[in-house]
Amino acid sequence: xxxxxxxxxxLIRNLLIIWAAVSYGAVILLGDVLSKISFxxxxxxxxxxxxxxxxxxxxxxxxxxWRMGKLDKEFDVEE
Numbered sequence: 001x002x003x004x005x006x007x008x009x010x011l012i013r014n015l016l017i018i019w020a021a022v023s024y025g026a027v028i029l030l031g032d033v034l035s036k037i038s039f040x041x042x043x044x045x046x047x048x049x050x051x052x053x054x055x056x057x058x059x060x061x062x063x064x065x066w067r068m069g070k071l072d073k074e075f076d077v078e079e
């Protein structure tokens with residue numbers, strides 16, 4: 001059971017790192033570069049700040065649910 005929680009926490013940590021990189025990295029660190037690129041009529045930095053981070057979060061939640069289903073089956077703790 002300890003291995004199950006270790007892998008669960010590692011998955012959560014990695015997904016949060018991805019979300020932070022998309023949410024903050026694209027807007028703050030790469031903002032100047034991305035603001036020069038047009039995407040659906042707005043600059044890409046603006047799009048990432050308002051839509052991209054939300055879509056990334058939804059994708060991460062879906063991936064987490066799918067991956068935890070597999071992990072639960074692997075450790076025989078599924079509901």
